[in-house]
Amino acid sequence: MSIIFHERSREFHLFNDSVSYIIKILPNDQLGQLYFGKRIHDREDFGHLLEFANRPMTAILQDYGFSLEHVRQEYPAYGTTDFRLPALEILQEDGSRLTNFAYESHRIFGGKPGLSGLPATYVQEDEEADTLEVTLRDKLLDMRLVLLYTIFNKEGAIARSARFENHGRKPVQITRAMSLSLDLPDCDYQWIQFSGAWSRERQVKTRRLEQGIQAVSSQRGHSSHNHNPFIVLKRPEADEFSGEVMGFSLVYSGNFLAQAEVDTYNVTRVMLGINPFAFSWKLEQGETFQTPEAVMAYSSAGLNAMSQTFHRLYRSRLARGVWRDKARPVLLNNWEATYFDFDEDKLVEIARAAKEDGVELFVLDDGWFGSRSSDSSGLGDWYANRDRLPGGIKGLSEKIEALGMKFGLWVELEMVNPDSDLYRQHPDWAIQTPGRMPSQGRNQLVLDFARNEVVDHIYDRIEEILAESKVSYIKWDMNRSITECYSQAFPADRQGEIFHRYILGVYSLYERLIERFPQILFESCASGGARFDAGMLYYAPQCWTSDDSDAVERIKIQYGTSFGYPVVSMGAHVSAVPNHQLCRNTPLETRGNVACFGAFGYELDLKKLSDEERRIVRQQIAFVKEYRQVLQFGTFYRLQSPFEHNIAAWMAVSEDKRTAVAGYYKILNDVNCEFRRLRLSGLDPDLKYDVEGMDNWFYGDELMSAGLVTTDASAGQAVPGQFCTDFWSKLYVLKARGE
Ligand code: DGJ
Secondary structure, three states: OOEEEEOOOOEEEEEOOOEEEEEEEOOOOOEEEEEEEEOOOOOOOOHHHOOOOOOOOOOOEOOOOEOHHHOOEOOOEOOOOOOOOOOEEEEOOOOOOOOOOEEEEEEEEEOOOOOOOOOOOOOOOHHHEEEEEEEEEEOOOOEEEEEEEEEEOOOOEEEEEEEEEEOOOOOEEEEEEEEEEEEEOOOOOEEEEEEEEOOEEEEEEEEEOOOEEEEEEOOOOOOOOOEOOEEEEEOOOOOOOOEOEEEEEEEOOOOEEEEEEEOOOOOEEEEEEEOOOOOOEEEOOOOEEEOOEEEEEEEOEHHHHHHHHHHHHHHHHOOOOOOOOOOOOOEEEOHHHHOOOOOHHHHHHHHHHHHHHOOOEEEEOOOOEOOOOOOOOOOOOOOEOOOOOOOHHHHHHHHHHHOOOEEEEEEOOOEEOOOOHHHHHOHHHEOOOOOOOOOOEOOEEEEOOOOHHHHHHHHHHHHHHHHHOOOOEEEEOOOOOOOOOOOOOOOHHHHHHHHHHHHHHHHHHHHHHHHHOOOOEEEEOEOOEOOOOHHHHOOOOEEEOOOOOOHHHHHHHHHHHOOOOOHHHEEEEEEOOOOOOOOOOOOHHHHHHHHOOOEEEEEOOHHHOOHHHHHHHHHHHHHHHHHHHHHHHOEEEEEEOOOOOOEEEEEEEOOOOOEEEEEEEEOOOOOOOOOOEEOOOOOOOOOEEEEOOOOOEEEHHHHHHOOEEOOOOOOOOOOOOOOOOOOEEEEEEEEEOOO
16 A cells, blocks of 8 residues: 555655655644655654744744644645635635634545546556545534545656535635645745747746746636646756656646745745636535646656656546557648638548548548638538538548548537527527627637536537548537636526536536547647647547647647647647748658657648659658557657757657657758767667668667767758758657567
8 A cells, every 4th residue: 555644643655666745634633745755765753844933923823833824734725824825715604714624534545536527537457546535624614625645656646636515504605726735845946837829839938936926827718828737846957857856737628727836935835726716616515516636746857757757647547548549540631721612522532642642531620510611600500511511421421431541520519600500599508798798709609518408409419410420530629718708507606617617518528429439539629739738638638739730830839748748649740831820841851750749640732742742741651650659659758959959859769668769850950060969868778779771780878878970961061952951850760679
């Protein structure tokens, strides 16, 4: 058992080979935090790690003679003697917001319970993890707070969540309920966030923690392009390969807050959970409220090791279903090939060419339904447009399958155009505030997924199409943020619940569709990567990473995304040049060399390419098919950051370390430059590796310590067609010799 309770000292120690997490029941029966970090020996009493000081000006809890202001806590409340921002806040009928949740009982058990209606990591065998459930009780309110901690036996990761139960007779309003709160004893950290905007998601931003509050959040109803519900704290000297690092990831797709508050004594309080802004949840007697899950990972071996923990965990114990462990089909999506300008014949011809080159899945994007010939109408009317598709989705999907390919379909189920039959029939089904002008985004409104009847209607419509057609893949899009958030189906004192209820509605629709169509591969999408979060990965094992398909921009976007999410989860396509977002021309090889570190595909009309380009495409597809197991499921290492260098590099290594592929990307060409080497990672030091295209072989230790020589053969002189382009890249394929 990797969770021990020491009765005398009243301490819980959760540990495995790599991490320890220690909690103490404080003198006032609330929970204190003693340690999170590298695994340390267990002992009966860690009480010395709980330091008190009688400082002037300190507010003392009368009965206990100590102050919460100076105590590191597990799930702190505001208003008694702690003046920092709290993990919870409950507004009561008399106007008070004070609470006192004190230890009542606990349970330790093998395995990990699911969270009803919410995405969460899971185990397949009870032996994979142990769970501590601590129940705290506020006597005055007759409320319970149940804190869940699961430690994965083979990962340096702990999953946490909190559940509120109201047993009292009076209703309360929960106005703050974080998933995770962690008080760390010092603040000698750099904070890393993954921020950006549409088409430049998850850029790596690093800064020193300072006294005060640093935070990222979303108030948009989805996790957003702007900030990601994932943050990292690292020691200043830590890098990709060494040093102490902690990652905090929220398994949630709605409004979130990720925050670190450093107090005047340099204690760092990390918080992660539903954004308390614009949130409240009314809890009547007998009702419970479950927070989403947060996962925290610790690494003493740098950022790559932390990311690899998230990659393994999210790939195999968050993602689910038949596609979880399967290499992903090479797809071709028609969006950038046709936009809204297509009919069945055109699509079939595009698919036929794709089939010739080895594409396995043809995806029909936006524009196939209702009156949808532009983005100004038709959303919500989930009937195939018979002018464009005379045989409907059924007919088209059969034609695609007859070509020997699988068929995939785009949907945007959460939205409605005002110019649609659905909106004309049910205007109250859109989220909007009575008496206020509804704002539009991309000419559309958001459907009120807080209402079961709306979700039921959409389920019925899409179920009918999927049931009669041969659909193997769904791209589930979502193209605007929520404004004027209000549901006409809920009373005034429940309007603070709508953002969260909306996302619960999205999850429930996903769950029903996954259950009904377990063979379908789902890819989530939100104007590119506006909902690339761990919550979505529970339903859709891959996500369209960004609408920006330019290879150079994608290096940064995929690099940033890889900190918290597995390579296989990143939808990555080769698109046409000049690129549709930036008008940049990049070599076709580089577009392929970037996209192959992801769920690979094309987003163009292959018929429009030259014979030579088609030859390259065929080569790329054959390469991906041969190496996708390593590329998508191998251990991924970031080697050189595009945020810091002109040359970026990363690599993937097979589980047995016998095969590896390194991607090497030179953004701008340079002349008469230095000799170059790339230090590889994750290889077996004792194995001899052949590097494709090189005559020599190399020991793994040499490649990792001395490095692979990557010097341009031209040594900086322009040799047309060789090394003299900007945006040049190369894949190094390594294979071990012998058995
Ligand atoms: C936004 C997506 O990110 C694109 O890939 C495409 O599907 C469009 N929506 C279609 O409207």
